[in-house]
Amino acid sequence: xxxxxxxxxxxxxxxxxxxxxxxxxxxxxxxxxxxxxxxxxxxxxxxxxxxxxxxxxxxxxxxxxxxxxxxxxxxxxxxxxxxxxxxxxxxxxxxxxxxxxxxxxxxxxxxxxxxxxxxxxxxxxxxxxxxxxxxxxxxxxxxxxxxxxxxxxxxxxxxxxxxxxxxxxxxxxxxxxxxxxxxxxxxxxxxxxxxxxxxxxxxxxxxxxxxxxxxxxxxxxxxxxxxxxxxxxxxxxxxxxxxxxxxxxxxxxxxxxxxxxxxxxxxxxxx
Numbered sequence: 001x002x003x004x005x006x007x008x009x010x011x012x013x014x015x016x017x018x019x020x021x022x023x024x025x026x027x028x029x030x031x032x033x034x035x036x037x038x039x040x041x042x043x044x045x046x047x048x049x050x051x052x053x054x055x056x057x058x059x060x061x062x063x064x065x066x067x068x069x070x071x072x073x074x075x076x077x078x079x080x081x082x083x084x085x086x087x088x089x090x091x092x093x094x095x096x097x098x099x100x101x102x103x104x105x106x107x108x109x110x111x112x113x114x115x116x117x118x119x120x121x122x123x124x125x126x127x128x129x130x131x132x133x134x135x136x137x138x139x140x141x142x143x144x145x146x147x148x149x150x151x152x153x154x155x156x157x158x159x160x161x162x163x164x165x166x167x168x169x170x171x172x173x174x175x176x177x178x179x180x181x182x183x184x185x186x187x188x189x190x191x192x193x194x195x196x197x198x199x200x201x202x203x204x205x206x207x208x209x210x211x212x213x214x215x216x217x218x219x220x221x222x223x224x225x226x227x228x229x230x231x232x233x234x235x236x237x238x239x240x241x242x243x244x245x246x247x248x249x250x251x252x253x254x255x256x257x258x259x260x261x262x263x264x265x266x267x268x269x270x271x
Contacts, residue, residue, distance in 0.1 A: 005032040006071030010046060014079045018164055019047045019149065033069075040065035040155075043077055049152030051144075051160035054080045097143065097159060100179055103136045105146040110168040115175065116195055118244065119186030123195060130154070145175065173247050187244055188222075188231065196226030206230045 010029045017025040029046065039058065040050050055078040056063045069075060101121040104112040105128075112124035123136060134154045137144040144160040146152060152160040161178065165171045176182055190197055201223035203215060209230050210221070222231045 005034055007032050008042070008069050008071065008073040008075060010042070010075045010077065012046075012048060012077045016048050016052060016077060016079050019049070019052075019162065021047075036068045036070050038065060039063055039067045039069055039075065042069050042075070044153045047149065048077065049149050049157075049160065049162060051152050051157050052079055052162065053077055097141055100181060100184065101140065101142045102145050103133055103140070103142040105133055105144070105148060105151065107147050108145060108163065108171070111145065111163070111171045111175070112195075113192045114168065114172045116190045116192045117187065118172075118176070118181070118247075119184075119189040120181065121190070121195065143179070169243075169247070176247055185244070191224035191227060191229060191231075193229060194224060194226045196224050198222035198231060199225055201230065 008031055010031055011027070012020060012025075012029075020029075024046075031042065031046070033042070037045075039056050043053060043056075044050060050065060053065075056065070056067070057076040057078075058067055058069070058073050060074075063075075099121075102112075102115060103123045104115070106124075106126050109124055109126060112122045115122040121142075123140075123142065125132070128136070130148075130151050133144055133146070133151060134156050136142060137160065138156050138158060142159065144151065144157055145163055146160070147163050147166075149162055151157070152162055161175075163171050163174065165174050188198070199222060201221045203219075203221065206221050206223060207215060209228075210218075210232070214232060218232045220233065223229070224231075
């Protein structure tokens with residue numbers, strides 16, 4: 001005789017509804033099952049990755065991810081609370097990292113470049129597979145940014161976020177807002193290509209890698225410590241500064257060298 005299915009109900013709150021199909025958002029979702037499974041497994045089977053969950057209540061009581069869900073259970077799942085103190089309850093979202101560092105999946109290369117432009121440490125490797133991303137996130141204490149919910153459901157992922165927007169500039173604004181990065185901006189302090197910090201460089205040091213016409217009018221240069229690309233202030237620096245201010249909602253300091261132009265260490269041409 002086949003086993004009789006049993007039922008539990010789930011309700012997701014706040015931004016967690018972004019992971020659900022329209023017909024299931026902001027309402028109670030009945031779920032049938034034959035064998036009891038953990039809260040983590042059931043929550044993720046409905047589409048919500050565990051790194052975005054901060055609180056689980058089962059029948060009104062705090063529960064952890066390993067709690068077995070049984071027939072008749074009522075499960076409420078919450079994201080991080082921004083204005084309500086739930087310090088006495090059982091948190092699931094880990095403590096924020098000491099500094100914002102990211103590893104970005106292969107579909108978000110332009111987002112990685114924009115994060116670097118704002119001065120944030122963002123690793124990107126278009127040859128990395130899911131296991132590489134998970135490993136780098138865990139070993140290097142980086143937040144994994146992805147458009148693939150499946151990656152975030154990996155049990156080894158501690159810090160992760162599913163990027164909602166599809167337009168790159170909107171993605172950048174989303175990340176700046178979600179991780180409260182506006183106050184930490186250090187524009188043009190990193191190489192947009194290899195993520196290394198830039199250092200001041202004299203004309204003598206970079207003269208062979210910069211077009212002569214640039215040497216005539218520009219006095220300040222920065223060089224990447226890794227790939228040795230050279231950056232200097234381009235003609236559209238003001239436009240870029242204005243764009244960054246719109247993204248961050250804060251006034252940015254004069255960007256200085258590195259706003260637009262760069263050269264490869266192996267080529268004498270502007271890239």
